Amino acid sequence: MRQTISxxxxxxVKEVWRNRGRFLxxxxxxxxxxxxxxxIAALGEGLGNGNREYISKLDAxxxxxxAKSDNLIAASRLGRDRLAAVRRVxxxxxxxxxxxxxxxxxxxxxxxxxxxxxxxxxxxxxGEPMVVQGRQLSTDLASEVIIDQNTAIRSxxxxxxxxxxxxxxxxxxxxxxxxxxxxxxxxxxxxxPSVFVPFFTWDxxxxxxxxxxxxxxxxxxxxxxxxxxxxxxxxxxxxxxxxVNNIETATLTKAIQALPGYSAQQSTLNTQxxxxxxxxxxxxxxxxxxxxxxxxxxxxxxxxxxxxxxVVAFSSIIQIVVITIIGVFIxxxxxxxxxxTFPPTVPIVFNGTTSAIAIxxxxxxGPLGGLVSIRYAVRIEPLKALGLSS
Amino acid sequence: MTTYALETQSVVxxxxxxxxxxxxxxxxxxxxxxxxxxALVGPSGSGKTTMLSILAALLQPTSGRILLDGEDxxxxxxxERVSMRREKIGxxxxxxxxxPYLSAVENVELxxxxxxxxxxxxxxRARELLARLGLAERLHNLPGQMSGGQQQRVAIARALIxxxxxxxxxxxxASLDTERAYQVxxxxxxxxxxxxxxxxxxxHDLRMVEYVDRVLLMQDxxxxxxxxGHEEIVELIQGSQH
Numbered sequence: 001m002r003q004t005i006s007x008x009x010x011x012x013v014k015e016v017w018r019n020r021g022r023f024l025x026x027x028x029x030x031x032x033x034x035x036x037x038x039x040i041a042a043l044g045e046g047l048g049n050g051n052r053e054y055i056s057k058l059d060a061x062x063x064x065x066x067a068k069s070d071n072l073i074a075a076s077r078l079g080r081d082r083l084a085a086v087r088r089v090x091x092x093x094x095x096x097x098x099x100x101x102x103x104x105x106x107x108x109x110x111x112x113x114x115x116x117x118x119x120x121x122x123x124x125x126x127g128e129p130m131v132v133q134g135r136q137l138s139t140d141l142a143s144e145v146i147i148d149q150n151t152a153i154r155s156x157x158x159x160x161x162x163x164x165x166x167x168x169x170x171x172x173x174x175x176x177x178x179x180x181x182x183x184x185x186x187x188x189x190x191x192x193p194s195v196f197v198p199f200f201t202w203d204x205x206x207x208x209x210x211x212x213x214x215x216x217x218x219x220x221x222x223x224x225x226x227x228x229x230x231x232x233x234x235x236x237x238x239x240x241x242x243x244v245n246n247i248e249t250a251t252l253t254k255a256i257q258a259l260p261g262y263s264a265q266q267s268t269l270n271t272q273x274x275x276x277x278x279x280x281x282x283x284x285x286x287x288x289x290x291x292x293x294x295x296x297x298x299x300x301x302x303x304x305x306x307x308x309x310x311v312v313a314f315s316s317i318i319q320i321v322v323i324t325i326i327g328v329f330i331x332x333x334x335x336x337x338x339x340x341t342f343p344p345t346v347p348i349v350f351n352g353t354t355s356a357i358a359i360x361x362x363x364x365x366g367p368l369g370g371l372v373s374i375r376y377a378v379r380i381e382p383l384k385a386l387g388l389s390s
Numbered sequence: 391m392t393t394y395a396l397e398t399q400s401v402v403x404x405x406x407x408x409x410x411x412x413x414x415x416x417x418x419x420x421x422x423x424x425x426x427x428x429a430l431v432g433p434s435g436s437g438k439t440t441m442l443s444i445l446a447a448l449l450q451p452t453s454g455r456i457l458l459d460g461e462d463x464x465x466x467x468x469x470e471r472v473s474m475r476r477e478k479i480g481x482x483x484x485x486x487x488x489x490p491y492l493s494a495v496e497n498v499e500l501x502x503x504x505x506x507x508x509x510x511x512x513x514x515r516a517r518e519l520l521a522r523l524g525l526a527e528r529l530h531n532l533p534g535q536m537s538g539g540q541q542q543r544v545a546i547a548r549a550l551i552x553x554x555x556x557x558x559x560x561x562x563x564a565s566l567d568t569e570r571a572y573q574v575x576x577x578x579x580x581x582x583x584x585x586x587x588x589x590x591x592x593x594h595d596l597r598m599v600e601y602v603d604r605v606l607l608m609q610d611x612x613x614x615x616x617x618x619g620h621e622e623i624v625e626l627i628q629g630s631q632h
């Protein structure tokens with residue numbers, strides 16, 4: 001076997017080196033496919049992340065929704081009175097209101113206003129993200145705000161700066177000034193950068209209809225729940241539904257799947273990625289098949305002088321693997337270099353795991369695409385290839 | 391009793407076709423001794439190429455025995471026949487002889503590599519053999535950079551480098567001009583005699599049999615006549631020219 005692989009490697013490397021122009025061209029085609037696959041994966045990751053980032057990083061186990069809201073956070077309305085009832089359920093370590101809305105962040109000078117997600121959270125409780133700069137929110141009524149990294153990058157605002165939010169309440173635009181006390185890591189929500197305010201501040205400044213402006217009832221969207229024992233998820237969930245009226249619950253995973261457009265978007269991008277890989281298999285398979293067809297006489301000579309089938313097969317496999325590795329490496333390098341040129345507004349995120357899966361899939365498409373040509377090479381009859389058959 | 395390097399006994403090869411059974415080789419028995427160079431001649435369709443393919447272990451006969459160094463090729467499986475081709479047979483073809491991405495010396499060394507016998511001495515022998523064939527300046531040329539005659543000479547070196555018992559040549563002069571053709575056959579014959587190999591050349595060009603020891607004439611799949619000795623062979627050549 002060692003001898004077979006040694007001869008096969010020798011033949012494969014010599015052929016690639018002496019025809020390097022042709023093989024480089026194929027490697028570049030593979031590089032372009034790699035670039036496309038990695039960007040689709042990164043776009044999927046970026047868009048998915050933009051939708052789920054805050055939810056996926058939550059230090060919570062369950063989300064409590066208004067009944068029949070189909071696990072849609074924006075469609076759910078829960079009054080604060082429910083919070084006390086939820087906290088009383090056995091097995092719950094912490095529970096906090098979460099309110100969501102969209103507001104406009106007014107930037108100084110002529111800068112374009114920035115649409116952001118304004119999330120009302122309870123200071124010190126589950127739902128409030130940890131800051132990486134500055135401090136946490138102090139009280140439920142403070143005129144303070146924590147901004148996420150994306151908001152900070154796009155607005156150039158810093159800790160201790162004051163930000164201005166424009167909100168429509170009734171029929172009037174209202175402007176609210178809040179002091180930035182901290183900056184968190186990326187916490188996008190609904191494909192928007194986010195700002196976090198104390199829950200009662202949120203309830204005061206959030207966009208409202210004319211009817212809500214003078215309402216005294218405090219209403220959020222959902223309640224975030226942290227359990228004493230996450231293994232008891234199912235039991236506590238059943239207990240919650242039994243003990244608290246008019247609610248439904250979902251795990252974080254289920255909540256993410258229910259985010260508007262999330263599943264459709266991810267399945268569309270995954271399908272695109274899959275098709276690109278499939279096209280890659282066809283392109284590589286086609287190239288190596290044409291190459292084998294051009295080499296029938298040459299393979300015939302090799303077999304006639306005593307090269308065994310494993311030598312011919314391994315030689316083809318080594319060539320395909322080497323060319324695929326070179327192509328994927330060039331493609332990955334180009335993807336990395338291009339990614340450096342994108343502004344933060346473009347939702348492209350090169351996640352290590354997703355990129356690694358894409359690269360492994362790309363490394364497999366070469367041998368997969370080449371399978372037919374390898375089979376063909378092994379079945380070449382030296383007698384026919386050399387024109388000696390009657 | 392003479393021991394032959396190659397001996398065939400009643401070799402038959404038949405094919406099935408729409409018009410019935412075709413007898414491509416019909417009861418052919420022949421012997422070639424070590425150091426003997428014979429030509430297999432005959433008109434088109436006489437079965438000489440089929441016979442050569444059988445002798446090269448590329449084709450199984452329908453019946454009969456082919457003894458190479460006492461081992462019967464007809465009774466071997468595919469793997470054993472590949473091994474025989476690699477170790478005991480040298481082969482030159484009409485065209486597409488060489489691996490196009492290997493240089494002249496690499497093509498010759500390839501036979502030693504396949505036999506796991508490529509060492510310093512082997513490398514030196516490959517260079518010496520090519521030099522003897524007038525290719526000392528072409529060692530590192532790729533086949534595409536050489537003429538047809540030069541490529542044939544590289545193929546001859548490759549067929550001989552691993553000291554095979556049997557060397558086969560299929561129309562080695564088909565793509566060469568007359569002068570080059572004579573040179574190639576003369577060199578081939580010289581090396582076969584000198585190295586003590588059994589050599590068989592299939593050719594349709596009777597002028598090329600000048601350098602062989604015997605000529606085997608095939609017709610309709612049968613071995614119909616054997617020309618032995620210089621006078622008989624010269625007569626055959628002269629007869630073909632009239």
